[in-house]
Amino acid sequence: MKILVTPTSMQPQEGKVNPALEKLREFADELVFNPTGKPLTGEMLIQQLQGCDGYLAGLDSISADVLEHCPNLKAISRYGVGYDRVDLAAAEKQGIVVTNTPGVNAEAVGELAFGMMMSLSRSLTMLDASTKRNGWIRCTGKELYGKKIGIVGLGAIGKVVARCAGGFAMEVLAYDPYMNESYAAEHGIKSVSFEELIAQCDYISMHLPLNDQTYHMINKETFSKMKDGVILINASRGGIVDEAAAKEAVESGKLGGLGLDAFETEPPKDSPLFAYDNVLATPHTGAHTKEATENMATLATENLIQVLRGEECRYTVTAH
Numbered sequence: 004m005k006i007l008v009t010p011t012s013m014q015p016q017e018g019k020v021n022p023a024l025e026k027l028r029e030f031a032d033e034l035v036f037n038p039t040g041k042p043l044t045g046e047m048l049i050q051q052l053q054g055c056d057g058y059l060a061g062l063d064s065i066s067a068d069v070l071e072h073c074p075n076l077k078a079i080s081r082y083g084v085g086y087d088r089v090d091l092a093a094a095e096k097q098g099i100v101v102t103n104t105p106g107v108n109a110e111a112v113g114e115l116a117f118g119m120m121m122s123l124s125r126s127l128t129m130l131d132a133s134t135k136r137n138g139w140i141r142c143t144g145k146e147l148y149g150k151k152i153g154i155v156g157l158g159a160i161g162k163v164v165a166r167c168a169g170g171f172a173m174e175v176l177a178y179d180p181y182m183n184e185s186y187a188a189e190h191g192i193k194s195v196s197f198e199e200l201i202a203q204c205d206y207i208s209m210h211l212p213l214n215d216q217t218y219h220m221i222n223k224e225t226f227s228k229m230k231d232g233v234i235l236i237n238a239s240r241g242g243i244v245d246e247a248a249a250k251e252a253v254e255s256g257k258l259g260g261l262g263l264d265a266f267e268t269e270p271p272k273d274s275p276l277f278a279y280d281n282v283l284a285t286p287h288t289g290a291h292t293k294e295a296t297e298n299m300a301t302l303a304t305e306n307l308i309q310v311l312r313g314e315e316c317r318y319t320v321t322a323h
């Protein structure tokens with residue numbers, strides 16, 4: 004049994020024992036790793052996958068073309084919740100089982116998104132950089148206390164953001180086409196339409212999957228309907244926010260702050276958004292806490308071994 008392991012936080016490190024990796028070593032005859040420190044694509048991914056039966060996958064682009072070159076592959080275990088970079092239909096056609104690790108990184112991503120709101124409200128990164136250059140700027144920020152926050156996608160991560168917002172006495176609104184109304188009511192979350200949320204909120208945080216329906220869900224038109232000075236956070240997937248429209252919205256002052264942990268192209272090269280102090284950019288690092296990486300490694304390993312043993316796995320995802 005040969006297995007490729009690509010997430011950066013699951014690469015072997017000198018002097019560090021990773022229990023999930025040890026479990027994989029015991030199970031497999033051979034492990035192959037990702038030498039690049041970045042998500043793999045195309046040729047490089049095909050090369051690394053040659054002869055593999057199993058694949059513990061980071062944020063690589065797993066296209067139909069890649070899969071066609073891997074006739075031995077039986078299981079793809081996504082290290083994370085999103086599977087928008089896996090061609091599920093192609094995997095299904097080849098009889099490859101795909102799994103994910105829902106819920107286990109929700110605290111990590113939710114806290115990062117909320118941290119971005121706090122930082123942008125007080126220009127922390129700009130003040131930090133300026134003070135360290137011997138500057139002494141007075142900068143008037145704004146408080147989260149009592150403001151309206153809109154959460155788009157009230158799943159595992161959206162619920163963490165709602166809980167954090169409750170601690171700041173924010174008024175929490177949420178839009179989710181599959182809204183669990185009783186959960187919302189029990190937790191004081193106002194269930195609203197997307198249009199209401201966009202028009203009313205001082206903070207908007209995106210926590211939904213990227214697919215054909217959600218691509219560029221935040222675009223020129225949606226920006227025009229937002230309140231002036233709104234702070235927008237996207238710690239879900241890059242394609243959900245139209246970055247060209249976001250740049251115009253930052254430039255015009257429509258957006259008071261923009262926090263991005265995900266980009267249309269990753270890593271983003273020389274993005275025009277980087278010119279603005281009120282744009283906070285992080286390298287898709289939402290899930291990178293000690294706790295979440297351990298949880299994801301454990302569950303992704305269990306899922307992969309289960310599938311390769313021919314056992315039922317409750318975290319299987321399908322195209323439908």
Ligand SMILES: NC(=O)c1ccc[n+]([C@@H]2O[C@H](COP(=O)([O-])OP(=O)(O)OC[C@H]3O[C@@H](n4cnc5c(N)ncnc54)[C@H](O)[C@@H]3O)[C@@H](O)[C@H]2O)c1
Nearest residue numbers: 084085156157158159160179181210211212238239289290
């Ligand atoms: N930045 C990171 O490192 C990182 C880490 C984990 C997940 N993510 C992203 O965050 C997303 C959310 O993760 P999660 O664990 O909360 O997933 P989840 O499945 O628990 O929640 C997603 C929610 O989005 C809702 N939804 C689906 N379509 C929608 C739409 N059109 N409009 C509004 N809501 C919609 C679903 O009903 C669900 O409640 C993932 O899909 C992934 O893309 C990012």
